[in-house]
Amino acid sequence: MTRLMRILILAIVWFMGLSIALVIVYRFVPVPVTATMLLDEHGITKDWTRLSRVDRNMVAAAIAAEDGKFCQHNGFDKQAIEKAIKKNARGGRIRGGSTISQQTAKNVFLWQGGGYFRKGLEAWFTLLIENIWGKRRIMEVYLNVAETGLGTYGAEAGARRYYHHSGARLSRTEAARIAAVLPLPKARAAVDPAGFTRRYGNTVAARIGEVRRDGLDACVYD
Incomplete structure (x- = not known):
């Protein structure tokens, strides 16, 4: 039993050391590929882009659509998590409470899908990137690896896929529609969207103004 405990402790120490080292490397180096990309039967189309070359409308749209408190929390939105737990307990469509930081941790270091084990690892990596990367780098990586x-x-x-031009010049409507696709990228279209996607895109476009006006993206540009 003592030997098993030593092995377990050693494995945990190795995992923590390796994960910290990997997070430090990705603080400076573009993420080359993720598990989600490797498992995508549709292939991989990506173009790593520095945040300075991404239109500010896209940053605001991501915050408006996915995480309005991005600049305020430390990686976890307690209120959003509590709301998700209560709603999911009532049944129906599962609602997530993940922040952009949590989504980035999952997208870069882990795999899609649920489970308490994966959520625990997600929390660990979220703490690491919040403290080692900071908000600007988190946003930069998120906008490069999100599907x-x-x-x-x-x-x-x-x-480039939807509008045939660089992400350095996105209108509010274009950025909002890309953001509206993020929760279900395989089922939603950013070009000529209909129904919920169109309505949600319009809502996100309106919220972009609020994000800019209230400085909800300030931590990205400090």
């Missing part, structure tokens, strides 16, 4: 369409990853690749 924006079938086999399409990142805001730059999404902009």
Whole structure:
């Protein structure tokens, strides 16, 4: 039993050391590929782009659509998590309470799908990137690895796929529609969207103004 405990402790120490080292490397080096990309039957289309070359409308749209408290929390939105737990307890469509930081941790270091084990690892990596990367780097990585369409990853690749121009110049409507696709990138279209996607995109476009006005993206540009 003592030997098993030593092995377990050693494995945990090795995991923590390796994960910290990997997070430090990705603080400076572009993420080359993720598990989600490798498992995508539609292939991989991506174009790593520095945040300075991504239109500010895209940053605001991501915050408006996915995480309005991005600049305020330390990686976890307690209120959103509590609301998700209560709603999910009532049944129906599962609602997530993940922040952009949590989504980035999952997208870069882990795999899609649920389970308490994966959620525990997600929390660990979220703490690491919040403290080692900071908000600007988290947003930069998120907008480069988030799935924006079938086999399409990142805001730059999404902009070129849908609008045939660089992500450096996205209108509010274009950025909002890309953001509206993020929760279900394989089922939603950013070009000529209909129904919920169109309505949600319009809502996100309106919220972009609020994000800019209230400085909800300030931590990204400090």
